[in-house]
Amino acid sequence: MIVAHDLTKTFSGKAAVDRVDFTVEPGRVTGFLGPNGAGKSTTMRMVLGLDRPTSGSVTVNGHRYVDSPAPLREVGALLEARAVHPGRRARDHLRVLAASNGIRVSRVDEVLELVGLTAVAGQRVGRFSLGMGQRLGIAAALLGDPPVVVLDEPVNGLDPEGIRWVRHLARDLAREGRTVFVSSHLMSEMALTADHLLVIGRGRVLADCPMSQFVADHAASYVRVRSPRRADVADVLRAAGLDVIRHGDELRVCGLDTAGVGDLVGRNGLPLHELTLVSPSLEDAFMTLTSSSVEYAAHRQAAGVTP
Amino acid sequence: MTDTVVLDPYRNVPRARRQLWAHALRAEWIKFRSVRSTTWSTIALFVLGAGLTTLVCATSAAWLASGRADESVASFLTWGMMFAQVGAIVLGTLAVTSEYGTGTIRATLAATPRRGAVLAAKAVVLAGTLFGVGTVTAVAGYLGGNAFLDAEGIGVPVTHEGVLRALVGSGLYLAGLGLLAAGVGLLVRHTAAALSIVLALVFVVGNMVMLLPGAWGEWTTKLMPGNAGSGVAQVEPFNPLLLDPWTGFAVFSAEVAAVLVAGWLAFTRRDA
Ligand SMILES: Nc1ncnc2c1ncn2[C@@H]1O[C@H](COP(=O)(O)OP(=O)(O)O)[C@@H](O)[C@H]1O
Ligand SMILES: [Mg+2]
Numbered sequence: 001m002i003v004a005h006d007l008t009k010t011f012s013g014k015a016a017v018d019r020v021d022f023t024v025e026p027g028r029v030t031g032f033l034g035p036n037g038a039g040k041s042t043t044m045r046m047v048l049g050l051d052r053p054t055s056g057s058v059t060v061n062g063h064r065y066v067d068s069p070a071p072l073r074e075v076g077a078l079l080e081a082r083a084v085h086p087g088r089r090a091r092d093h094l095r096v097l098a099a100s101n102g103i104r105v106s107r108v109d110e111v112l113e114l115v116g117l118t119a120v121a122g123q124r125v126g127r128f129s130l131g132m133g134q135r136l137g138i139a140a141a142l143l144g145d146p147p148v149v150v151l152d153e154p155v156n157g158l159d160p161e162g163i164r165w166v167r168h169l170a171r172d173l174a175r176e177g178r179t180v181f182v183s184s185h186l187m188s189e190m191a192l193t194a195d196h197l198l199v200i201g202r203g204r205v206l207a208d209c210p211m212s213q214f215v216a217d218h219a220a221s222y223v224r225v226r227s228p229r230r231a232d233v234a235d236v237l238r239a240a241g242l243d244v245i246r247h248g249d250e251l252r253v254c255g256l257d258t259a260g261v262g263d264l265v266g267r268n269g270l271p272l273h274e275l276t277l278v279s280p281s282l283e284d285a286f287m288t289l290t291s292s293s294v295e296y297a298a299h300r301q302a303a304g305v306t307p
Numbered sequence: 308m309t310d311t312v313v314l315d316p317y318r319n320v321p322r323a324r325r326q327l328w329a330h331a332l333r334a335e336w337i338k339f340r341s342v343r344s345t346t347w348s349t350i351a352l353f354v355l356g357a358g359l360t361t362l363v364c365a366t367s368a369a370w371l372a373s374g375r376a377d378e379s380v381a382s383f384l385t386w387g388m389m390f391a392q393v394g395a396i397v398l399g400t401l402a403v404t405s406e407y408g409t410g411t412i413r414a415t416l417a418a419t420p421r422r423g424a425v426l427a428a429k430a431v432v433l434a435g436t437l438f439g440v441g442t443v444t445a446v447a448g449y450l451g452g453n454a455f456l457d458a459e460g461i462g463v464p465v466t467h468e469g470v471l472r473a474l475v476g477s478g479l480y481l482a483g484l485g486l487l488a489a490g491v492g493l494l495v496r497h498t499a500a501a502l503s504i505v506l507a508l509v510f511v512v513g514n515m516v517m518l519l520p521g522a523w524g525e526w527t528t529k530l531m532p533g534n535a536g537s538g539v540a541q542v543e544p545f546n547p548l549l550l551d552p553w554t555g556f557a558v559f560s561a562e563v564a565a566v567l568v569a570g571w572l573a574f575t576r577r578d579a
Pocket of ligand 2: 037040041042080152153
């Protein structure tokens, strides 16, 4: 379990992470979603004690990570930027990390096998592709068989097969009861992997809810209705207890399918020009959510200028 | 959602459960040995140190034996260590800055978040290696060089005053130089910058301050780290104006310690 409380990080006066509160629970994949520069990597670095919070705190299993008695057996992490000496052999890199936590060396071969790098374990990491580097990072994260796994943009640079592999790995780890915290800037990726979503924009938490609820709240389908007698149609639908929103020259109706809406309007003898079921993509929902946070921030700053 | 099972973080990994400092030490040792740059720098240190001492003794033996020489024979016996200093500085710098340059520092600190433990382990591996390699290099240089002096009948026996001190002192001095470079590396986190600073401090500034006038120049010269520390590595001083070997080494050690403390403060407080 990872708990952040009022977590803040500023870089030269600018807040990269801004008074964030969240809890990452075990037994599920928590997707940490946000556009580039939202503060995901900074947050994860603070979880690992690499960056010191400007204020607030973040704990793993109830204590600061720095105070962990056996760090790699508690948290395994894949960091965003490559964190390996290019002149070191992959196996030696893992041997160093294993030794630093008193983990037996046979575990190194196990994780190499697990991520499919056994054949290239003796190669220097500088010759690795981005995808192989990611796999090595994941191997390092799994060395201590940790109950908490933190993966920063794990699918970056992976081919489709690798992406599927990471997705399954994350889900398997969560099914075993581990805390799995995975960041991404791609909603489509999170939609397939995460049980729970933590959306961040400009350093602030925009949503913290189960994936299914995010879909219901932000990507609920509706029926688009166009009619030359829009106002009358809206009255009829509202009278039937439906949610109707005017959006330009169209109406958006929630709570009934196209057949139901068409029947209702037809029974009242009103003309219809369009009747379409619209299911917004999650990507759109995510874009809308995060772009509004950008706007909001811009407004606040503008407001702050006038005394 | 799936049922949550409580995971024992130790279930698959038997043996030691607590992270010990000895683990960090072992990790740093594997790290040191597993890149080519350290191997090559160590070899270069040995070849320069032992080889140049032998070479300079071989080429100067006849002249020194002729009686026309105005230099003391003994001061030639660790002559090559002047150049071995470069190897020690490179190794010390790389021990720190290569981690920052490649990002390895984040993997290191994610695995061992207690930064003091990491730094202590690094310092012990670095100083231990340099002391060992430095002493062996000095001994090899002495044996090689003295063979040529012996042939001219002006050999200096190991029992001669200052010889043993200079051989062990070579190891001590190189270990100190490496730590100095590592400390500067912690402060600037950049290989070229750290190397330039330490090389300039030892080889350029140390000689330039001799040009300063009066007591001011005399004392800054005596106290510059390269000048203060190198005396212990010489059987007889090249420059008699410098501090006594052990006094100088004490001053040098204090300077190294000060830089290391500054580096430690930066290391434990700044973001990785
Ligand atoms: N070391 C740093 N120094 C200065 N600014 C930084 C640093 N690290 C991150 N930032 C800034 O903090 C913000 C968040 O960055 P980051 O956490 O990397 O976002 P994400 O991982 O979500 O893309 C960005 O505006 C970035 O420029
Ligand atoms: Mg990032």
